[in-house]
Amino acid sequence: MLELLEVTKDYPNRPHAVDAVTMRLEAGVLGLLGPNGAGKSSLMRIAATVTRPTRGRVLFEGTDVVARPDVLRRTLGYLPQDFGVHPHLTAREFLSYLAAAKGLSRRSARERVPQLLELVNLTGAAKRPLGGYSGGMLRRVGIAQALLADPRVLIVDEPTAGLDPQERVRFRTLLSDLASDRVVVLSTHIVSDLETITDDVAVLAGGRLLHRGTLDRMLSGVAGQVWELSADPADVPRLQAGFRVTRLVRTPSGVRVRILASAPPDRRAEPAVPDLEDAYLGLVSAGVRS
Amino acid sequence: MILAVAVAGFRERRRRPAYAVVLLAAVGLGYLAVPAAGSRWTIVSLGGYRGVYDSAYTGTVCALAGALWLCVGGFYVVRTALAQDRATGVRELLAVSRMRSASYLAGTFLSNLLVLGSMAGALAVTAGLLQLARGESYAVSPVALLTPFVLFTLPVLAITAALAVFWETVPGLRSGFGNVAWFAVAVVGMIAAQSPTAPLGGLGTGPVAASLRDAMAARGLSSTEAAIGFMYLDEPPRTFGWSGLPVTADLVADRALLVLVAVVVAVLPALWFGRSSPVRSSGGPVRSAPADAGYADAAPIPYPRGAVRANRTFARLVAGEARSLLAGVSRWWWAVAAGLCAVTLAVPTPTVTALLLASWGWPVLVWSRLGLQGRDTGVDALLGAYPAGRARLLAEWVAGVAFTAALGAAALVRLGIAGDLGGVAAGAAAAAFVPAMALALGLVSGAPRLFQALYLTLWWCVVNGIAGLDYLGAVAGGPSPLVVAATAACLVATAYGAATARARRR
Numbered sequence: 001m002l003e004l005l006e007v008t009k010d011y012p013n014r015p016h017a018v019d020a021v022t023m024r025l026e027a028g029v030l031g032l033l034g035p036n037g038a039g040k041s042s043l044m045r046i047a048a049t050v051t052r053p054t055r056g057r058v059l060f061e062g063t064d065v066v067a068r069p070d071v072l073r074r075t076l077g078y079l080p081q082d083f084g085v086h087p088h089l090t091a092r093e094f095l096s097y098l099a100a101a102k103g104l105s106r107r108s109a110r111e112r113v114p115q116l117l118e119l120v121n122l123t124g125a126a127k128r129p130l131g132g133y134s135g136g137m138l139r140r141v142g143i144a145q146a147l148l149a150d151p152r153v154l155i156v157d158e159p160t161a162g163l164d165p166q167e168r169v170r171f172r173t174l175l176s177d178l179a180s181d182r183v184v185v186l187s188t189h190i191v192s193d194l195e196t197i198t199d200d201v202a203v204l205a206g207g208r209l210l211h212r213g214t215l216d217r218m219l220s221g222v223a224g225q226v227w228e229l230s231a232d233p234a235d236v237p238r239l240q241a242g243f244r245v246t247r248l249v250r251t252p253s254g255v256r257v258r259i260l261a262s263a264p265p266d267r268r269a270e271p272a273v274p275d276l277e278d279a280y281l282g283l284v285s286a287g288v289r290s
Numbered sequence: 291m292i293l294a295v296a297v298a299g300f301r302e303r304r305r306r307p308a309y310a311v312v313l314l315a316a317v318g319l320g321y322l323a324v325p326a327a328g329s330r331w332t333i334v335s336l337g338g339y340r341g342v343y344d345s346a347y348t349g350t351v352c353a354l355a356g357a358l359w360l361c362v363g364g365f366y367v368v369r370t371a372l373a374q375d376r377a378t379g380v381r382e383l384l385a386v387s388r389m390r391s392a393s394y395l396a397g398t399f400l401s402n403l404l405v406l407g408s409m410a411g412a413l414a415v416t417a418g419l420l421q422l423a424r425g426e427s428y429a430v431s432p433v434a435l436l437t438p439f440v441l442f443t444l445p446v447l448a449i450t451a452a453l454a455v456f457w458e459t460v461p462g463l464r465s466g467f468g469n470v471a472w473f474a475v476a477v478v479g480m481i482a483a484q485s486p487t488a489p490l491g492g493l494g495t496g497p498v499a500a501s502l503r504d505a506m507a508a509r510g511l512s513s514t515e516a517a518i519g520f521m522y523l524d525e526p527p528r529t530f531g532w533s534g535l536p537v538t539a540d541l542v543a544d545r546a547l548l549v550l551v552a553v554v555v556a557v558l559p560a561l562w563f564g565r566s567s568p569v570r571s572s573g574g575p576v577r578s579a580p581a582d583a584g585y586a587d588a589a590p591i592p593y594p595r596g597a598v599r600a601n602r603t604f605a606r607l608v609a610g611e612a613r614s615l616l617a618g619v620s621r622w623w624w625a626v627a628a629g630l631c632a633v634t635l636a637v638p639t640p641t642v643t644a645l646l647l648a649s650w651g652w653p654v655l656v657w658s659r660l661g662l663q664g665r666d667t668g669v670d671a672l673l674g675a676y677p678a679g680r681a682r683l684l685a686e687w688v689a690g691v692a693f694t695a696a697l698g699a700a701a702l703v704r705l706g707i708a709g710d711l712g713g714v715a716a717g718a719a720a721a722a723f724v725p726a727m728a729l730a731l732g733l734v735s736g737a738p739r740l741f742q743a744l745y746l747t748l749w750w751c752v753v754n755g756i757a758g759l760d761y762l763g764a765v766a767g768g769p770s771p772l773v774v775a776a777t778a779a780c781l782v783a784t785a786y787g788a789a790t791a792r793a794r795r796r
Contacts, residue, residue, distance in 0.1 A: 050674035051796045070677040074599065078675035084668020088617030097610030101676045105600035115594035145672060150597040155675075177593055 007056035017042045019207035029179040031194035032187040034204035040187045048078040077151030081158045087131030116144040135162040153183045222282040227269040295397025300404040316409040320416030323355040340527040344427035345434040346534030352417035353438035357446040362476045366739035368402040372458040392560035399556035402451035410443045442494030445545045448552035459559035466655035473746045490544040505532045607685035634700040646701035661732030690725025716763025719771035726781035733788035
């Protein structure tokens, strides 16, 4: 449905922010992981037609949407990481304006705006100016606007930032529901956000696509490479200098250290079951080194 | 610490696109100040004479022009330093540091002065180049060229930089109303500062005019007038030699005192300025968020599927743009606008055009939002992925035209009833022109102040009867409505070009 072919983005002060990324997206959720500055947001903006790639193509059902962005924009839902609102408009007025900008009919807009406000539980605040909304409420207005056109492609960048844990659960459930028949691209640097929502993960670092595949495949990449040991706090700097430490937990007897290494880092080290965070850190550190 | 605030502020502002526009404006000002030998335009009137374009004369006229116009216009360039710090969160960081309010204000003042000083620097370089370009004297004396900038321009710019800080610390002045208030204050102040008896040498016109008159008298010439502004002469001015203004200790002391006054004006608000309090620094109480019903606690709602698209949504887009343009405009603003309309309906017909001029001076702050609302609020981050960007831009302009026409409706109806169809056509063209100007200047400069300063200047020129700039048919002999409408079309095209270029840079 949506294809990114050899997509590259060079900024004047940051060449290769996205470096020859190729991806094919079908119905379902794709989780996009990567450290800060990995190029996730740039890639999302390119996929959402907000930014033009320096090189490469973006195809939506065969149409080049770099040349003809409106073909995708009509049926796209996009929630950027940072956005603003007209502070003096109410949520209802703001969404009605965006519905017109999206090209919805008057009747459809009249139906969908209250429905979506109800979906994100803002009906009670719908007639209040947005300038008085809290961060979480504004995020939900952002989610509602992304769903205005009942999009076939939904691109959401760090959508759970500012939502409390319960809200995050509810939003993830909504995304799972939507993904049954549409493309959903979800960017995050919170690894645990993805585990419950998708099996399809892409990892970016330094603008390059390091991994695209299932979570199991990602985990298999660090099988037999995760170790845990109890250490004296004074020993921790030495371990950090010599190994890739993925977790430190203070215990009454010292510090429980989790290490990523191809061989046991210490005679006290015991093998541990890898989790997604280990797999992610293993991939990213290998990608950065190469 | 003060220097760190000043340098950081200057660096931040010189990297904005508007800074390049400002420097270009300074170069343009130099070009106006030293016109070609055959030109009848002048900014220094000496009874039909001017000095030979050598370093002393070129430097002095450019310095005086800079003192006058960089003071009026430069204020708009620097007046948002404190607001920017607040918007970007820098102020919160500084609030928890050991820096005192007085140091912060002094640093901001210095930062403003660096921005304005760099404009004066661009003007000085332009003066030197124009001296060579005009070819009346090829002997460039850096001292003669730069001394007037140090003595006349910089002290006046210091006052401007200080007042910009002061304006931002006074609740009533830090809003858009402050921009309009500054224009009025600056116009009156500049007239007063040109008087020979102006305190501390005023703008510098007094001592310069006296010296020029002495030089003329020595050559048997006489002039009773000496003024700076932008004037048209019946004939190109004749020339005389002038060796420059003698620099006396009294003059230097007066100008140094002016700089000292500027520092006091900039630091004085430390008495009431609170860096960390959002209530005191925002100009109004902080509103609390409405009670949040709790997204997660609510019963799950099934996702509503299905959205129907329409072919025609332009009218709703215009309505949406108008709503976001006018949302937040205060009741007292509407009361004044309604009052002007009511008076227009009641006055005799010959006075109607004057009231139309008043009605179309009042909304300058509303117009100046055109082209900038999406960027300033952050809504553009969403709209970048929405279709029909061209239609949205057009809708924004049409909303501005409808708003302008509504404010001038009373006058246009009166003119129509009186059979003045030319007046109606001129008014209609102006209703298209003003929002187009706001939209284009907003998108090109990325800030509302360029439009505010230029439109008020244009409006002031029409108030003073300059027919060539009459965009609304208030002065006999002005441009035809077709020319104004064509200019509006060009400005809309410019706005579209600027919006497209901005989208491509993302």
